[in-house]
Amino acid sequence: MGHGLRRxxxxxxxxxxxxxxxxxxxxxxxxxxxxxxxxxxxWAIPHVGLSSLGEIVGWGVV
Structure with a gap:
């Protein structure tokens, strides 16, 4: 992996x-x-959608 890709x-x-x-x-x-x-x-990051983030929020408050 090249330095640029690692960064x-x-x-x-x-x-x-x-x-x-x-x-x-x-x-x-x-x-x-x-x-x-x-x-x-x-804020948006490609390929990170509502379902993924909602699931994380749900687990974060447990």
Whole structure:
């Protein structure tokens, strides 16, 4: 794996952690955070959809 690809993978993991932190524990309503996470240019990550994030939120509050 080249250096550039490794760096992009680490950045992707960091972006995923930031997104999950926002969706599960962020300010405001869960529904608004979920909507932002899938529709907002600031939060959306390709191939991460509402069902996946909703499942994570459900497990996060258990």
């Amino acid at each position: 992009r993978c680490r950045e992707g993991v960091l972006a995923g952690r930031i997104l999950l932190n926002y969706v599960v524990w962020g300010n405001g309503s869960v529904s608004a955070r979920l909507w932002n996470a899938i529709r907002s240019d600031d």
